Amino acid sequence: MSAGLRTSSRALTRFLPSRRDYTGLRGSWRTDILAGITVGIVALPLALAFGVSSGVGAEAGLITAIVAGLVAAVMGGSHVQVSGPTGAMVVVLAPVVAVHGTASVALVSLMAGLMVCALGISGLGKAVAFIPWPVVEGFTLGIAAIIFLQQVPLATGTAGTPGHNTLLAAIETASGAAAPTVALTLALVAGVAVVMILLQKYFRALPASLLGVLLATAAAELLRLDVPRIGALPHSLPSPSLPAMDLASLGSLAMPAVAIAALAAIESLLSARVAGGMAGPDATPSGAYSPDRELTGQGLASIAAGMFGGMPATGAIARTAVNVRSGAKTRLSAVVHAVVLLGIVYLAAGLVGRIPLAALGGVLMVTAVRMVSRRTVNAILRSTRSDAAVFVLTAIITVAFDLIVAIQIGLAAAALFTLRKFASLSSVQREEVPGLRADGDEHIAVFRLDGAMFFGAAERILQEISQVKDIQVAIIRLSQLRMLDATGAHALVEVISALELRGITVLLKGVRPDHLALVTNVGVIRSLRHHKHLFEDLPAAVEHARSHVRRNAAAANA
Structure with a gap:
């Protein structure tokens, strides 16, 4: 018997009676x-x-x-x-x-x-x-x-009306x-x-419905x-x-x-x-x-x-x-x-x-x-x-x-209510630049995405990040993002593209392994200015952001 037939036979036996049905x-x-x-x-x-x-x-x-x-x-x-x-x-x-x-x-x-x-x-x-x-x-x-x-x-002893609302x-x-x-x-x-x-x-042990019917039938017969x-x-x-x-x-x-x-x-x-x-x-x-x-x-x-x-x-x-x-x-x-x-x-x-x-x-x-x-x-x-x-x-x-x-x-x-609840649990938080304060940190914005970024929350998150002003580098932290769908990934592409058009360099930090294929296929990484703008830890991303700010300052003073 071929492997395919054996597999089909085993699948079929799942639906058939067996001795196990009467165990005990x-x-x-x-x-x-x-x-x-x-x-x-x-x-x-x-x-x-x-x-x-x-x-x-x-x-x-x-x-x-x-x-x-x-x-x-x-x-x-x-x-x-x-x-x-x-x-x-x-x-x-x-x-x-x-x-x-x-x-x-x-x-x-x-x-x-x-x-x-x-x-x-x-x-x-x-x-x-x-x-x-x-x-x-x-x-x-x-x-x-x-x-x-x-x-x-x-x-009521009357004929019902077929087909009408009950x-x-x-x-x-x-x-x-x-x-x-x-x-x-x-x-x-x-x-x-x-x-x-x-x-x-x-008297719960007695068949109540049957006794009720029997007594009603007896009464109807005796009283005609x-x-x-x-x-x-x-x-x-x-x-x-x-x-x-x-x-x-x-x-x-x-x-x-x-x-x-x-x-x-x-x-x-x-x-x-x-x-x-x-x-x-x-x-x-x-x-x-x-x-x-x-x-x-x-x-x-x-x-x-x-x-x-x-x-x-x-x-x-x-x-x-x-x-x-x-x-x-x-x-x-x-x-x-x-x-x-x-x-x-x-x-x-x-x-x-x-x-x-x-x-x-x-x-x-x-x-x-x-x-x-x-x-x-x-x-x-x-x-x-x-x-x-x-x-x-x-x-x-x-x-x-x-x-x-x-x-x-x-x-x-x-x-709908569940999606609304998920969307309410999704948020974007702006954080302080970690570590000791350095010159130019005021031109760096760190955003942490929490919860879920899916079609129910992506638009709101996009608007919140896109409203940022007076910065040169935006670090978007994704390590706390538990759920990401295609709409959320596409919203990230739009956020990155909008910020880059304004001259703001975008760095991504902490893409989860289970999200990596999605963000790659949708084009999130491709939308970055450079493939090296993808980081696994925050200190490295902050140091890279500060180097951008220093280069911009040097170019402005030249």
Whole structure:
């Protein structure tokens, strides 16, 4: 086998399952199975609710939790991540369904899954580390607000307005609610919320969301309430098939697929990163994960879900947290979670179909509120004004416009504030000529550049140095310059050229080794009057400057 083939083979094996994925299974299989059963019970109402809320139906949500949950568990890069439909994906998918119809979901899942796989294979998994914390939390706050608003139609027993802004649609829906249905549905929502809050506070070991849905369903059945229900569900999984494709549909779904792929990658990696540092009951962290393999696993999960009639999937932080806190150590727990949901499809589909939609709305409303940590919000708002502004801006744009646009603008705002901070830390200081005072030192100026000289600060530094008067020699110290880019180097060229045109000799001192290639290629050294005007230590530069001043004085007296 050639070296190239061996390298390609090793690269490919990074994305494939191995025995290492189940290290420690002999000692943890019992807790893994129990954790998987617990997560499956918790995931049931969420999968149903997210399917309904996205517009593709409860069946698609359940299929996604089963198929994508199993594929991601086996192929993903995290040992404890649990995948399936999530609230963030619902927010992106709902407008796609409203515009292109439910038939588009399978194709857009396939397209987005291929894109996520490509991101993983290309090694971009670590890019999520560059997303600032305020952007992530603002994004989360915006998603939570949208999820809550999306449940208003379910909570009021009315039909939503597809394709409208979430806030406006919620207001229109609430204003069109009619009695007595709205009173019954709101009562079910309130009942589910109370059960979930009380059980979470006093009996954390119990599956609060499932019990809330069961009690609401029992009440609706016993009282024969006339409220919207989930409806009929299949008693088995459909056969896998490729969605219909044509150039027109591929073109119209290209941008939605890009948005879904970006969201799937970001949410899955953030969830896996959080899970990696999360401790289980034994206080042991869950451990590291492979970002690139996680992306390929999530991409394959969305592809598989689309082929079975599901929706795009991502890593689900809430279910992953339940998994870790239940003692999960290996992928077996996520596999068991998928098997539990599959058993429900085959054994209890009829009972699940009787669940009131308002009960699912109540589950998601409570889930949305819990997505936002008051402590985190206060910490960001009290940190710096720039971080607080990025946080608020990202949240507002998420609700008002689009999730991907919110991330883009949030990143742009964070980058702008960071550059502004870097620029403020950059400075030019005029120093006294070191050593004993000598005649003519008043005609020598020593400048020290500190911090960073890049495109955000170069213009200001150029102006400050260029304003110097009544000198014959300028020594520019570069040893304290930590960062230099092409714009900063070009600004140095302009400074040197401007001073030399005024008859001022420029000496450079202390060019850092890591900057030498840049200043040479951009032309900084070439712009000096002589190549010997580049010095490694300050005393030599000062002595050379004094010799220039003495020669000028002698020439003037001649």
